[in-house]
Amino acid sequence: MQIEILDRGEAEFHFIDPDDFREFVRDKKTRDWKDKLMEEKEAVKKFVKDGDYLAYDFSSLTRGPQSLIREIIRQRKKKLWICAKFTLLESALLAGGGCVEKIDVGFLGFGEYIARKVENGEVKVYDWSNGSITYRLLAGAMGIPFIPARDLLGTDTFKKSGALAIRDPFTNKPVALLPALNPDVALIHVQEADIYGNARVYGPTVATLETAMASKRVIISAERIVETIEFRKEPNMTIIPYYLVDAVVHAPFGAYPGGTQGYYEMDAEHYLKVSSIKTEEEMQKYLEEYVYSVDNHEEFLEKRVGMKKLKELVRKAEILEGFR
Amino acid sequence: MKEFTDTEFMICQAARLLEDNKTVFVGWGMPQVVALLAERLYTPNITQIFEFGAVGPQSRLPFLRGTMGGPQNTYRSLQWCSMALAFSYAQAGYIDYGMLGAAQIDRYGNINSTMIGEDYERPKKRFPGSGGGNEVASYCWKTIIVMSHEKRRFVERCDFITSPGHIIDGKSREELGLPRNTGPWRVITSKAMFDFDEKTKELRLIGVLKGFTVEEVVEDMGFKPKVADEVVELDPPTEEELRVLREEIDPYGLIIKKGRVIKLD
Numbered sequence: 001m002q003i004e005i006l007d008r009g010e011a012e013f014h015f016i017d018p019d020d021f022r023e024f025v026r027d028k029k030t031r032d033w034k035d036k037l038m039e040e041k042e043a044v045k046k047f048v049k050d051g052d053y054l055a056y057d058f059s060s061l062t063r064g065p066q067s068l069i070r071e072i073i074r075q076r077k078k079k080l081w082i083c084a085k086f087t088l089l090e091s092a093l094l095a096g097g098g099c100v101e102k103i104d105v106g107f108l109g110f111g112e113y114i115a116r117k118v119e120n121g122e123v124k125v126y127d128w129s130n131g132s133i134t135y136r137l138l139a140g141a142m143g144i145p146f147i148p149a150r151d152l153l154g155t156d157t158f159k160k161s162g163a164l165a166i167r168d169p170f171t172n173k174p175v176a177l178l179p180a181l182n183p184d185v186a187l188i189h190v191q192e193a194d195i196y197g198n199a200r201v202y203g204p205t206v207a208t209l210e211t212a213m214a215s216k217r218v219i220i221s222a223e224r225i226v227e228t229i230e231f232r233k234e235p236n237m238t239i240i241p242y243y244l245v246d247a248v249v250h251a252p253f254g255a256y257p258g259g260t261q262g263y264y265e266m267d268a269e270h271y272l273k274v275s276s277i278k279t280e281e282e283m284q285k286y287l288e289e290y291v292y293s294v295d296n297h298e299e300f301l302e303k304r305v306g307m308k309k310l311k312e313l314v315r316k317a318e319i320l321e322g323f324r
Numbered sequence: 325m326k327e328f329t330d331t332e333f334m335i336c337q338a339a340r341l342l343e344d345n346k347t348v349f350v351g352w353g354m355p356q357v358v359a360l361l362a363e364r365l366y367t368p369n370i371t372q373i374f375e376f377g378a379v380g381p382q383s384r385l386p387f388l389r390g391t392m393g394g395p396q397n398t399y400r401s402l403q404w405c406s407m408a409l410a411f412s413y414a415q416a417g418y419i420d421y422g423m424l425g426a427a428q429i430d431r432y433g434n435i436n437s438t439m440i441g442e443d444y445e446r447p448k449k450r451f452p453g454s455g456g457g458n459e460v461a462s463y464c465w466k467t468i469i470v471m472s473h474e475k476r477r478f479v480e481r482c483d484f485i486t487s488p489g490h491i492i493d494g495k496s497r498e499e500l501g502l503p504r505n506t507g508p509w510r511v512i513t514s515k516a517m518f519d520f521d522e523k524t525k526e527l528r529l530i531g532v533l534k535g536f537t538v539e540e541v542v543e544d545m546g547f548k549p550k551v552a553d554e555v556v557e558l559d560p561p562t563e564e565e566l567r568v569l570r571e572e573i574d575p576y577g578l579i580i581k582k583g584r585v586i587k588l589d
Contacts, residue, residue, distance in 0.1 A: 058376070061392040086376065086407070086455070107455035115450040127438060127486075129454035130375055131411040138408045150415060150462060154492040154500035155434075156485040157454055160444065165501065174501030204377030204393045204404045259394050266394065317395065 004167040006174050009152075011126040013162030014053045014081060014104075016182040018143045024216055029243065036248045037195045037225065040071040040297055043247035047217040048185050050078040055137070055183035055215060058206045060089035060110075060258045061266055065187035065221050067254040067297040073097035074291050083183060084108045085133045086206060089257075089274055095123050096283040097291070104181075106130035111275045113283055127160040128152075132178050134207045139180035140214030146177045186215035188240070189254050191262060192230065193222035197245025200237045203261035212244045221251035223263050253301055253310060265316035267309065328561050330472070330514030331583035332569060333533055335361060336561040338423070338470050338512045346420040347371045347413075349460045354470055355423035356397070357387055357569070357579045364568050371402070373419060375456035377410050379403040389578045411456065414463035417503070422464030424457050426471045428482045431526050431547055433489030433508030435461060435469065436482035444484070454486045461487035462502055466509035472583065473513035478545035490525035514583060516541045517558060518549065526550050531558040535588050560588055 038046075048054070054072075056065050069090050072080075081102040084091050088109035094100045095117050102124045108114065117123040128136075132151040139147035152158040153165060153176050168175040188208055193199040199220050201208055212218045220240070225248070231238050257274070259266035277283050294300045301310065335354065339362040342348060350359045350372050359372050360383060371380045376393040380402035388396050398404065413419055428436035437457055441448035461467050471477060485492060488500070490507050498504050507525075511518040517531035528550040532541050534557050542548060561569075574580045 059392055062376075062394045105453040107452045108450075109452050118450045119447050121446055125450075125453075127453055129458035129486075130407060130456040131459035134407040134411065150501060150503060151411075151459055153462070153502055154485075154488055154495060154497070155458065156482075157438065157458055157487075168501075174499075176501070202404075203395075203398055204374070204401075205406045206376050206393070207407050210406065210408060261393075261395055261398070 007165040052184035055083040136181035196242035264313040422460035422467040
């Protein structure tokens with residue numbers, strides 16, 4: 001039986017044959033219970049390459065992997081294709097650092113700077129939606145080449161994506177096929193992890209597990225490093241099992257200037273500072289002050305943020321019911 | 325004399341439309357304030373669902389814009405889940421209402437939140453894109469669109485159709501493969517309320533805020549909409565609605581202070 005193709009989005013898309021992904025997982029992803037704890041610098045150096053497809057979880061407002069993003073900028077990675085599923089600050093900063101070439105857009109926030117980069121054609125965008133990108137990651141996590149869904153049908157978003165519409169052989173109705181997404185590297189910030197990479201989050205998970213499972217390399221940054229027994233006490237809270245993970249970075253305040261549920265609130269003033277950046281000059285000045293001129297995350301916190309501010313953000317967070 | 329912003333009117337009007345004991349998929353920003361007002365005054369048992377994976381939170385007040393999936397907006401949730409699951413609830417038919425904003429809207433309720441201009445590669449203005457808007461508009465049984473009433477926002481065809489309305493380039497939702505009996509249900513603007521003609525699926529003016537005329541409303545649109553035989557007068561915000569909005573939900577005026585001030589005798 002022939003399946004009838006009804007429509008085809010025109011965009012290129014990142015894609016790996018599921019069998020190639022499986023073999024990568026078999027050969028390159030260790031199941032050893034080995035200590036994967038390392039510094040940001042080492043993790044990014046080891047696992048992020050120029051030209052990689054980079055995914056990250058949640059947003060810069062909440063539980064985003066900001067210390068890892070800053071390290072990528074500091075190491076001046078180039079030609080990244082990023083998955084801006086649900087993102088605000090990261091894409092602007094990565095573009096400012098000259099790290100980004102292409103963006104798969106679900107929601108591409110923050111401000112005039114990044115909008116202008118797109119309007120000028122300096123950064124190329126491919127329009128998807130938050131839902132379709134998440135389903136693509138789910139397909140990538142399932143080891144299948146595509147997932148059928150009813151997102152995007154008929155819209156210009158569909159035309160500018162890499163989706164396909166076919167006549168579904170079961171219902172005889174049109175359905176969209178979303179190609180699986182298997183990123184080269186995923187950055188995920190969590191509240192708690194052990195040294196092997198078992199990890200859990202408190203709060204909504206967005207696409208934590210899907211992103212980790214679908215990605216060739218996974219770097220976890222964690223507010224707290226805990227003993228493995230903590231996971232065995234509450235196994236239903238484990239979002240990521242250790243064998244998905246390549247590196248674990250201990251990063252208190254790793255989501256700053258965003259917040260992390262139960263730990264600290266976002267720094268609204270710092271946000272305003274970044275979101276109001278309009279010109280290249282302002283962006284470079286910002287990156288110089290907050291990224292290039294400090295050696296690492298600790299130095300950033302000590303010299304650019306300061307204990308007073310951090311204490312204030314912790315106090316604002318109020319450990320609310322349900323977060324522990 | 326009563327004084328309020330047209331944004332406050334829009335929020336109150338939208339909040340009055342929701343039903344109790346239903347589920348609502350809530351978009352970012354103004355829709356959140358609508359849901360909070362409805363929950364506080366009219367629909368205490370409504371279940372809000374957010375794309376980042378909070379199901380049924382009893383959001384803390386006052387509303388703070390920046391926290392997204394943080395404690396403020398996920399407080400006392402019934403469930404924390406993934407985005408794939410949140411959208412699947414909608415795709416499988418569990419979500420009654422969707423609530424969205426829009427930069428542009430056309431005659432059939434198609435929404436643009438992606439870009440303005442004719443050249444996609446070099447847009448005049450780039451917006452954030454769909455976010456979860458496409459899924460909310462595709463899957464919820466009844467979608468409510470809340471937007472300010474400006475001529476440039478009502479266009480014959482959107483520069484870019486981000487999220488589907490009733491008819492796209494001559495094709496119905498069902499022909500395109502979208503779930504049947506779904507789609508935009510009401511459009512609430514800062515001056516008026518629209519539904520969609522049952523047969524032609526065109527935007528139809530059904531209500532106008534007290535103090536405005538049908539002509540004034542239609543003049544402020546980029547196309548001439550259908551007008552219902554009987555256009556009702558929409559009540560301005562009540563004292564109670566304004567008090568709850570201003571004192572409890574948005575005392576910092578993050579959302580409600582935007583827009584034009586309207587004075588009514």
